[in-house]
Amino acid sequence: MSEDMDDDVAKKFLYVNRKAPYGTIYALESLEVVLIGAAFEQDVSLAFLDDGVYQLIDGQKTTGIGMKNFSPTYKALGDYEVTKLYVEKESLEERGLTVDDLMDIVYEDEDDDWEEKPSIRLVSRAEMAEIMADQDVVLSF
Amino acid sequence: MSTLHTVNKSPFDRSTMASCLAHLKAGDAVLIIEDGVVGARKGTAFAATVTAAIGNAEVFVLGPDLAARGMGEDDLVDGVKIVDYDGFVDLVTKHDRTQAWL
Amino acid sequence: MAYELNGETYAADEEGYLTDLSKWNPELAALIAVDEKIDMTDEHWEVVNFLREYYDEYQIAPAIRVLVKAMKKKFGAEKASNKYLYELFPYGPAKQACKIAGLPKPTGCV
Numbered sequence: 001m002s003e004d005m006d007d008d009v010a011k012k013f014l015y016v017n018r019k020a021p022y023g024t025i026y027a028l029e030s031l032e033v034v035l036i037g038a039a040f041e042q043d044v045s046l047a048f049l050d051d052g053v054y055q056l057i058d059g060q061k062t063t064g065i066g067m068k069n070f071s072p073t074y075k076a077l078g079d080y081e082v083t084k085l086y087v088e089k090e091s092l093e094e095r096g097l098t099v100d101d102l103m104d105i106v107y108e109d110e111d112d113d114w115e116e117k118p119s120i121r122l123v124s125r126a127e128m129a130e131i132m133a134d135q136d137v138v139l140s141f
Numbered sequence: 142m143s144t145l146h147t148v149n150k151s152p153f154d155r156s157t158m159a160s161c162l163a164h165l166k167a168g169d170a171v172l173i174i175e176d177g178v179v180g181a182r183k184g185t186a187f188a189a190t191v192t193a194a195i196g197n198a199e200v201f202v203l204g205p206d207l208a209a210r211g212m213g214e215d216d217l218v219d220g221v222k223i224v225d226y227d228g229f230v231d232l233v234t235k236h237d238r239t240q241a242w243l
Numbered sequence: 244m245a246y247e248l249n250g251e252t253y254a255a256d257e258e259g260y261l262t263d264l265s266k267w268n269p270e271l272a273a274l275i276a277v278d279e280k281i282d283m284t285d286e287h288w289e290v291v292n293f294l295r296e297y298y299d300e301y302q303i304a305p306a307i308r309v310l311v312k313a314m315k316k317k318f319g320a321e322k323a324s325n326k327y328l329y330e331l332f333p334y335g336p337a338k339q340a341c342k343i344a345g346l347p348k349p350t351g352c353v
Contacts, residue, residue, distance in 0.1 A: 018160065018243070026243070039306060050160050068302065076301035079309045129164040133144060138240040 010043045011136040017052035019141065021070070022062065027055045028070055030141035035073075038080035045135075046077075049088040049128060053095065056087065056102045056120065071103065078107030083119050090125045143168040145236040149175035149243075152187045159187075161242045162194040169198040172224070172232055178207045183218045195220040203229060248274055260341070260348050264298070267345030275343045279334070286322075287331055287343075293317065294344040304341045304349040 015034055021027040038044065048056055055071070062069040077085070085105060092098060099122050108114040123131065132138060146169060152158040158180050161171065171194065173181050180187050181202045194200055195218075204223045207213065214223060224232065233239055246253040246261075248271055254262040259278065261267060272291060276283045283291075293314065297305050305313060307325065315323030328336035337349045 016240070018157070035303070035306070039308075050156060070302055072300060072302045076303060076305070076309075079305065079313065125163060129166055132164060132240060133142065133166045133169075135238060138144075138238055140241050140243045 010041060012043045012045070012134065013037065013137045013139065014045050014047055014132060014135040016047045016049070016132070016138060016140045017055055018050040020051040020054040021060070022065065022067055026141040027052070030139075031070060031073055033139070033141075034077070034082060035080060038082055041081075044082050045084040045086060045131065046082065047086045047088070047128060047131065049091045049125075051091075051095075053087055053091050053097060053102075056085070056105070057097070058101060058103045074103060075105055077105070078119060081107075083107040083117075084121060085119045086121050086123050086128060086131055088125055088128045089122050092122075143170070143236045145169070145232050145239045146171045147239065147241045148173050148177040148180075149241075151176045152180040152190075153185075157242045159190060162190055165194060165198045167197055170201060170232055170236060171198055172201045172203065172229060173221075174203045174206050174229075178202045178210060178212065181207075181217050181221045182212060183216060188218050191218045191221065201228070201232065246271060246274055258342075258348065261345040264345045264347070267295075272343050272345065275345075279332075279339050279343065281332065281339065281343065283343075284331075287340075289318065289322075290314070290328065290331060290336065290340050291344045294340055294346060298344070298346050304337065304344075304346045306349060307335075307337050310336065 015030055017027060017030050019026045034044065034046065056074060060069050060071040077083070087099065087102065099120065102120060105119040106116045107119050109117050144166065146161050146165070148158045148161050148171065150157045154176070158173070158177060165171065181191060181200065182188070191200060200221045201224045202217065202221055204225050207223065244255050244257060244259060246255060253266055253271060256262060259275065273283055276287070281287060294304060294310070297313065307328070311323050311325060311328065321327070332339040341347070341349055
């Protein structure tokens with residue numbers, strides 16, 4: 001393992017998010033680990049499937065439940081060079097949602113004159129399985 | 142390149158196992174542990190989903206978790222195999238990555 | 244711990260970060276700065292105000308490298324380096340500037 005650790009080549013990390021926010025601590029924990037882990041400059045992607053798609057829904061208002069609304073933080077991920085947020089199409093459809101129900105999340109592409117580009121990438125269930133199979137490390141939340 | 146998936150929740154309580162089985166690639170393995178083992182029992186409403194997955198990937202249950210819930214080999218969906226803790230470790234080392242479905 | 248200012252008490256955690264960021268005001272910031280042995284200049288305020296704006300928009304205090312990058316975009320290259328920020332806040336810009344700005348300790352800050 002040690003030779004891997006010394007390697008300069010970035011590893012592919014996928015954070016898998018399958019739970020809605022607020023009811024459990026998983027979504028917030030995942031986001032915090034992503035932000036901390038971003039310092040290690042690996043090739044990071046996030047997957048949102050099943051109830052995890054609710055983490056990205058637009059218009060979250062949490063004052064009534066006395067919890068911090070952490071949804072704006074997803075919009076900071078681009079600053080942390082986390083620019084691939086894969087959202088599963090079937091999971092949205094099963095919940096009566098479309099990509100238009102989600103927040104606008106963009107990143108500035110350093111290699112393209114800092115042009116703003118969407119971070120959310122809609123993928124099918126089969127494509128999501130491919131993405132999962134393409135990782136060095138998969139972390140589930 | 143293949144993945145070992147682990148699932149520890151009953152499919153009658155959570156959608157975790159269904160979601161896992163819907164994201165398998167050929168050559169992957171699924172190891173069902175803890176409360177998940179009730180999903181590998183034959184004759185349940187979930188059995189057909191497990192059978193369909195076996196065509197694509199190997200499905201294992203952890204023997205001690207099965208025994209603790211009063212089940213044995215004869216109670217399992219055809220094609221589901223039993224491993225012990227050493228077998229769990231072997232599965233982890235045999236595959237390129239482990240994905241724990243929570 | 245807590246800060247006392249004009250007869251009011253402002254609760255803070257054991258490291259001196261304000262418990263309720265909505266209670267923050269510039270006078271309180273100046274008081275926290277004294278505790279941190281920082282003499283607040285316009286350049287210090289620029290960073291503190293920038294952190295508050297960032298928090299307001301994203302609900303997090305940015306990591307130092309993110310702060311540097313974002314400062315570069317807003318204030319230009321000469322104000323966007325670790326060196327510049329450490330000269331202003333010698334005990335760590337993330338820690339000291341966030342504390343003065345009334346924000347929680349940055350995520351992942353050790």
